[in-house]
Amino acid sequence: MDKGRLNEIFNDTSEAVVIFDKQGSIIYFNSTASRLFQYTSAEAEGKSIFDLIEQDIHQNLRNFLSHKPGFSSQTLEQKAFIIRQDEQLLPASFLLSSITHEKGDIYMMVIEALAASxxxxxxxxxxxxxxxxxxxxxxxxxxxxxxxxxxxxxxxxxxxxxxxxxxxxxxxxxxxxxxxxxxxxxxxxxxxxxxxxxxxxxxxxxxxxxxxxxxxxxxxxxxxxxxxxxxxxxxAEYEPPISSPAPELSSQAALLLLDAQGKINYISPATTSLLDIDMYQGKNFIDMLHPSDQQRLRYAREETILNGIVSLQYQCRVKQDNSFVPMRVMLDKFYNAQGQQTHTTVRLYRLG
CATH class of the missing domain: 3.30.450.20 (PAS domain)
Structure with a gap:
């Protein structure tokens, strides 16, 4: 390429201009690029463009150079860090263009330093x-x-x-x-x-x-x-155990008794003011929670097994009609002499 002609075109521009081949080898470096990267043209020519740009955009650049699907356009815009000769990182924006040349495709990168933006x-x-x-x-x-x-x-x-x-x-x-x-x-x-x-x-x-x-x-x-x-x-898969009900709890509580597998065997009559008993009777308690809270309960059960905790309290959303109502759940797990869980009591307090 005629570097003299390139200097006539690009040396008076405020943007850094770097031209390189398909392998990323630099073949032209204008004066603004020299000031930005702190390399002379002679030092820069022959270096790889990948040595002057942070690794985060290397793959995008390689894809563009190889015309992979999604990178088949004639330009590519990126924002990333450039690496100066003193190894200082500077934020910059890039506009990369593909140029058809008689000796094969070459690529021009126009680089503008970003400051106070x-x-x-x-x-x-x-x-x-x-x-x-x-x-x-x-x-x-x-x-x-x-x-x-x-x-x-x-x-x-x-x-x-x-x-x-x-x-x-x-x-x-x-x-x-x-x-x-x-x-x-x-x-x-x-x-x-x-x-x-x-x-x-x-x-x-x-x-x-x-x-x-x-x-x-x-x-x-x-x-x-x-x-x-x-x-x-x-x-926030689960909340850590707390020592007492939160102050925002209402005075009414729903009491449920679960078997060892978590199936609801008993619901107190007072529960009718908070929940639809017919909806809950015979169901697995975990299925009555919001899907994301089901995962939280599973984590809580793992915490119980690992740490020997027999009482847990946390906030979750409980199914009521066609919606979910936020409640504080208090669980007490009971075990026999062999350490096997026999049943669990659940108290539900409406929040607010």
Whole structure:
């Protein structure tokens, strides 16, 4: 290629321009790229473009170079870190174009450094959060997701780009919890609540529900307007045992007696004010809970077996007519002299 002609075209541009072949070997580096990467043209030419860009987008770049399905267009846009000669990471945006040449396809990458922008903020935040074991995501004042760390795949099954694409945690809240959570978030933002924990069910990528505990941190500007929101999500499969009923419990309790397999054998007459006895009689108690709470009860049973706990209390949603009602569940398990479970008593308290 005529490098003199390329210099005439690209050396006065504000963007870094890098041209490389199908294998990623750099064949042209303009003056802006030299300043950005801190390599001279001579030092850069012959190096691999993969050595100058963080590994997160290597696979996308390889797919583009090989024209794999989904990467067959003539351009590819990405945001990621570049690696300077001093090994400092800088956030940047990339526009990669395919150029047909008489000696085979070549590729031109136009690179623009990101500074003092939401894109730069999300990428710099990445340096802190990428290795955190729980989900960390970042949102702007409009609650648009700017960043999520790799832990999102473990809990939700989404890749990072997919989670950002659907809209982050707000979009994944289960239908039955969404109105409540959105209202609480809006109200807490108006009241400038800086830190609060929200618990709800959310959809995984396969459509399954998972219980989530989300610690939300807000930052506000000097006028009190929301500036940024940081969400710290983790699975909440079951609540730890507590020593006494929560103060919000009503005075009425439903008493149920379960056999060793969890089948309901007896329901107290006082239960009629809380539950439909005919709906429950002879059923397995776990089947009367919300699907996501059934999993929580299974975890609670495992906790009982492992730790020898005979009394458990936690909050769940219990079936009533065609809906589910939040209640506090108190279980007492009884065992015979051989350590075999014989029966369980269940007391249900309506919340509120």
């Amino acid at each position: 939401e894109d730069a903020l999300s990428l710099n935040y990445k340096l802190l959060a990428d290795n955190v074991p729980h989900i960390v995501s970042l949102y702007n004042a409009q609650l648009q997701c700017l960043y999520v760390n790799p832990a999102v795949r473990q809990l939700y099954g989404y890749r990072q780009a997919e989670y950002i694409g659907v809209g982050g945690f707000v979009a994944l809240v289960a239908d039955e919890d969404k109105a409540r959570i959105l209202q609480e978030i809006e109200q807490d933002t108006k009241e400038r609540v800086a830190l609060k924990t929200y618990t709800y069910c959310a959809y995984q990528s396969n459509g399954e529900l998972v219980q989530v505990q989300n610690i939300v941190k807000r930052t506000f500007d000097t006028q009190g307007n929301l500036n940024r929101l940081i969400a710290y999500e983790k699975g």
